[in-house]
Amino acid sequence: MTAIPHVIQSTTTLDRKREEIKKLLTAYSPVLRGIRKQFGPQITTAIVECINLPNVLATLEYWERKLRTIPRKNFNKQDFLFSKLLEMGAFYLGAKNMVKTLKKELKQILRTPKLSEKCRSIRSIQSKNCVTCSKNGETSGNEICFVIPAHVRNTNANRMFNRMLISLARQEHPPSQVIIIDDASLEPLVIPKSIFPKLVLRKSKEVRGPAFSRNWGAELALEGDYDFVVFADSDMVFPKDWIKRLKGAVLTRKGDIFSGLNLAYGNTWWDFYHDANGTLNGRVYVNRRELFFATTATLIVKATVLERIQFNEIFETAAGEDIDFCLQARNLGFKIVLVDELRVKHDYGYKNLPHDDLEIFLKRCVRYGSAEPLLVALHSCYYAELSKTREISVLEGWYSKDIPDFPCLLP
Numbered sequence: 497m498t499a500i501p502h503v504i505q506s507t508t509t510l511d512r513k514r515e516e517i518k519k520l521l522t523a524y525s526p527v528l529r530g531i532r533k534q535f536g537p538q539i540t541t542a543i544v545e546c547i548n549l550p551n552v553l554a555t556l557e558y559w560e561r562k563l564r565t566i567p568r569k570n571f572n573k574q575d576f577l578f579s580k581l582l583e584m585g586a587f588y589l590g591a592k593n594m595v596k597t598l599k600k601e602l603k604q605i606l607r608t609p610k611l612s613e614k615c616r617s618i619r620s621i622q623s624k625n626c627v628t629c630s631k632n633g634e635t636s637g638n639e640i641c642f643v644i645p646a647h648v649r650n651t652n653a654n655r656m657f658n659r660m661l662i663s664l665a666r667q668e669h670p671p672s673q674v675i676i677i678d679d680a681s682l683e684p685l686v687i688p689k690s691i692f693p694k695l696v697l698r699k700s701k702e703v704r705g706p707a708f709s710r711n712w713g714a715e716l717a718l719e720g721d722y723d724f725v726v727f728a729d730s731d732m733v734f735p736k737d738w739i740k741r742l743k744g745a746v747l748t749r750k751g752d753i754f755s756g757l758n759l760a761y762g763n764t765w766w767d768f769y770h771d772a773n774g775t776l777n778g779r780v781y782v783n784r785r786e787l788f789f790a791t792t793a794t795l796i797v798k799a800t801v802l803e804r805i806q807f808n809e810i811f812e813t814a815a816g817e818d819i820d821f822c823l824q825a826r827n828l829g830f831k832i833v834l835v836d837e838l839r840v841k842h843d844y845g846y847k848n849l850p851h852d853d854l855e856i857f858l859k860r861c862v863r864y865g866s867a868e869p870l871l872v873a874l875h876s877c878y879y880a881e882l883s884k885t886r887e888i889s890v891l892e893g894w895y896s897k898d899i900p901d902f903p904c905l906l907p
Contacts, residue, residue: 509557510550510553513553513554513556513557514547514548514553517547517553517556517581518547520574520577520578520581521543521544521547521581523574523578524578527578528540528543530851531582531854531858534851534854534855535855535858538589539582539585539586539589539858540585542585542586542588542589542592543581543582543584543585545588546584546585546588547581549588552584552588555580555584556577556580556581556584559576559577559580560573560577562889562891563576563577563891566891572902575765575902576769576772579765579766579769579902580773582857582858582861583769583773583857583861586857586858586859586861586862586865587861587862587864587865587868588865589862589865590861590862590863590864590865590866590867590868591865591866591868591869592865593862593866594865594866594867594868594869594870595869639672639673639721639722639723639724640671640672640722640723640724640725640726640739640742640743641671641672641673641674641675641717641720641722641724641725641726642664642671642673642674642675642725642726642728643675643677643710643713643714643716643717643725643726643727643728644660644674644675644676644677644713644727644728644729644730645676645677645679645706645709645710645713645729645730646676646677646678646679646681646685646709646730647678647679647680647681647682647703647706648678648681648682648683648685648730649681649682649683650682650683651683652845653730653731654683654685654686655686656730656731656843656845657685657686657730657731658686658687658688659733659843660728660729660730660731660732660733660734661674661687661688661691661692662688662691663732663733663734663735663736664692664734665688665691665692666736667734667736667737667738667739667740668736668737668739668740669739669740669743670739671726671739672694672722673694673695673696673717673720673722674692674694674695674696675695675696675697675698675713675716675717676695676696676697676698677698677700677709677710677712677713678697678698678699678700679700679703679704679705679706679708679709680699680700680701680702680703680704685697696716698712698713698716700712704809705809705811705812705813705814705817706792706807706813706814706817707807707808707809707811707812707817708807708809710727710792710807710817711806711807711809713725713727714802714806714807717799717802718799718802718803721799722799723798723799724746724796724797724798724799725796725797725799725802726742726794726795726796726797727792727794727795727797727818728792728793728794728795729792729793729794729842731761731842731843731844731845732758732793732794732840732841732842732843733761733840733841733842733843734840734841735839735840735841738838738840741835741837741838742754742796742835742838745835745837745838746796749833749835750831750833751831751832751833752797752798752800752801752825752830752831752832753787753790753795753796753797753798753801753822753825753830753831753832753833754795754796754832754833754835754838755777755778755787755790755791755794755795755796755832755833755834755835755838756794756834756835756836756837756838756839756840757777757836757838757839757840757888758776758777758791758793758794758840758841758842759771759839759840759841759842759890760841760842760843760844761841761842761843761844762843762844762845762846762848763848764846764847764848764853764903765853765901765902765903766844766846766853766854766856766857766903767844767846769857770844771889771890772889772890772891773887773889774887774888774889774890776791776793776842777790777791777887777888777889778790778791778822778832778834778888779882779885779886779887779888780834780885780886780888781884781885782884782885782886783884785833785834786831786832786833786834787822787832787833787834788822788826788832788881788882788884788885789818789819789822789823789826789832790818790822790832790834791818791819792817792818792821793840793842794838794840795818795821801825801830804828805821805824805825805828806821807820807821808820808821808824808874810870811867811870813863813866813867814863815863815864815866815867816864816866816867816868816870816871817867819867819871820870820871820874820875823871823874823875823878834888844856844860850903853903854903
């Protein structure tokens with residue numbers, strides 16, 4: 497989920513598009529009143545501000561054209577466009593707030609080493625006092641290790657984490673190793689040790705963020721001499737043939753980093769929106785099946801890549817660190833390949849409770865937006881390259897589920 501630098505050249509077209517959006521906002525004014533009542537004026541103010549930005553208008557124009565090609569009769573295109581406007585408003589708010597936060601500190605942050613000696617020291621100390629379910633086993637060629645950071649906040653998150661582990665345990669081709677980095681979870685992780693005798697668990701004493709956790713897991717994987725490391729989120733659900741398909745893919749495709757399609761596990765409107773938007777599928781170049789970036793919902797990385805780059809720990813939350821990692825890799829000449837047949841489910845956590853789900857959606861968009869200023873500061877060519885890519889959307893012909901209704905969000 498990233499701002500797309502589409503461009504509208506004509507002033508007349510910009511004015512026309514702005515009037516169309518104002519009509520859209522008027523049609524959904526009861527929803528906007530509900531958002532203002534539930535979350536205060538920040539989100540709605542950001543939406544009004546961002547419709548004056550040419551790239552926002554151009555993005556809505558792009559999606560309006562794309563939606564004209566969708567033949568499904570039960571698909572309300574206005575619902576989607578309004579959801580897109582909510583996303584961009586929240587994204588814009590996150591980016592604006594981060595710019596304010598970093599105004600005085602950005603230069604200092606960008607001078608900070610990507611992986612400080614302090615961070616290495618913390619991991620070294622904690623490794624001596626770690627909790628390990630069993631020792632790392634010996635490996636032979638073409639072995640695959642999973643690295644999964646987990647910051648479990650509540651019982652529901654623990655349930656998702658447990659479900660993810662069980663889906664890995666049921667693989668036709670089981671993983672060579674699973675490394676869990678417990679990022680100071682608020683409650684003990686539920687780990688069925690019997691199904692993973694080789695599982696390795698490391699615990700951080702304080703919340704360090706997913707970049708820190710993945711780097712720690714990558715270090716352990718490199719010590720184990722695995723050929724591929726799969727970075728995955730703790731809320732994924734893997735089909736039983738996923739690793740089998742993965743092994744086939746890496747043998748038949750030339751690449752250094754691989755990513756498949758991360759589809760929504762749930763069946764709410766917002767789950768469908770993420771699938772249609774391609775939120776966790778990265779960005780593919782328009783003229784080739786190569787990715788500009790992918791996400792760490794599931795990211796398969798050769799060990800040779802991890803020997804040269806790491807996740808940038810200035811990204812302290814789950815936003816932007818995976819994009820930055822991919823851009824670092826591309827700058828070094830590594831190739832990121834899309835593997836369409838690798839499909840996995842991601843649980844966004846929506847509960848089919850309209851106001852709760854809206855809060856989850858908006859907070860996610862704000863968080864993603866907060867990473868944008870750092871990405872732009874770190875990678876000067878970011879927007880130029882982004883303009884050569886497109887989203888990977890389920891609207892491109894292979895979405896078979898019924899489309900849920902837009903939630904009733906009246907105040």
